[in-house]
Amino acid sequence: MMTWMLAVTALALPPASATWTPLSASPVRIDCTTAQGVPYCRSTGVVNAAQPAVVETFAQLDRHVASMHKISRIDRLEPDVLHVVMDYPFPLTDRDYVARFGRRTESDGTVVFPWSPVTHAKAPDDGSTVRLATMDGEWRFQAEGAGTRVTYVWQSDPGGNLPDVSAVHKQAGLFAIQDIAAACGARVTGP
Numbered sequence: 001m002m003t004w005m006l007a008v009t010a011l012a013l014p015p016a017s018a019t020w021t022p023l024s025a026s027p028v029r030i031d032c033t034t035a036q037g038v039p040y041c042r043s044t045g046v047v048n049a050a051q052p053a054v055v056e057t058f059a060q061l062d063r064h065v066a067s068m069h070k071i072s073r074i075d076r077l078e079p080d081v082l083h084v085v086m087d088y089p090f091p092l093t094d095r096d097y098v099a100r101f102g103r104r105t106e107s108d109g110t111v112v113f114p115w116s117p118v119t120h121a122k123a124p125d126d127g128s129t130v131r132l133a134t135m136d137g138e139w140r141f142q143a144e145g146a147g148t149r150v151t152y153v154w155q156s157d158p159g160g161n162l163p164d165v166s167a168v169h170k171q172a173g174l175f176a177i178q179d180i181a182a183a184c185g186a187r188v189t190g191p
Contacts, residue, residue: 013138013153014040023170029191030173032166040137043173044151049186051143054150055111057184058139059103064183070175075123083123086172095158097132098123114138132158147189152176 012035014020020031020042028045047054057064062074062082072094073085085096099115106112116136125131137154154176158168181188 012036012038012136023166024174026191027188028174028177030170032169038134038155040153040155041169041173042151042153043177044149044191045177045181045188046144046147046149046190047177047181047184047186048147048189049181049184050146051109051111051141051148054148054180054184054186055141058113058141058180061183067182067185068179069182070171070179077120077122081118081120083120085129094129095132096123096129097135099135108142110140110142112138112140130158150177150180152180 014033014035018033018035020033022029022031023041024030028043030041030043032039032041034040049057062076065071065074070087071084072087073083075083077083077098078100080102081098081100083096083098085094088094098118098120100118101113101115104112104114114136115138117133119133125133135155137152140149140151140153142149142151152173154172158172177188
C-alpha cells in the first residue's frame with residue numbers, strides 16, 4: 001500500500017460561500033464558479049461501491065488505467081506524485097498534468113485528496129500534449145449508505161484553443177466520476 005503525503009501546498013479553492021452555476025444535473029451534477037479570477041468546476045456523483053474500496057482504488061489509480069475511458073496514461077513518479085494524461089477527442093490535443101497529492105480524513109469520515117501541480121524531471125513537457133501547469137483541486141470521498149459520494153473540484157482552464165469550454169467542463173466532470181466508478185468496477189447511480 002502506498003503512503004500519501006498529509007499536506008499539499010495550500011489550495012486557492014473556491015470558498016464555501018462561492019456561487020456555483022449549474023451546467024448539468026444528471027447522471028453527474030456539474031457546477032462551475034470563479035475564485036480569485038480562476039475558473040473552477042465541481043462534479044458530484046454517487047458510486048455504487050463502499051467508501052473504503054473507492055478510496056483504495058483512487059489511492060492506486062495508476063493501476064486502474066485500463067478500466068478508464070478518458071485517461072490514457074498515469075505514471076507514478078513518486079509515491080505522492082502522478083503524471084496524468086487525459087485523452088481528448090480528435091482533433092483536439094490531449095492534456096496532461098503532473099501533481100502532488102495529499103490525503104486527509106475529516107471528522108465525518110470523508111477522505112480528501114487535495115492536489116497541486118509540480119514540475120518533475122521524470123515528466124518533462126515534450127510538446128505532445130497541452131500541459132496544464134496551473135491545475136489544482138481535490139477529490140472527496142464520503143460514505144453514503146452502501147455507496148460513496150464522490151466530489152471532484154478542479155481548476156477548469158483546459159488550456160489551448162477550444163471552441164466550447166462549457167462543453168469541455170461538462171465532459172470532464174462527467175468522465176472524471178465515471179472513470180473512478182469504472183476503476184472500481186462500479187457505476188454511477190446518481191448525482
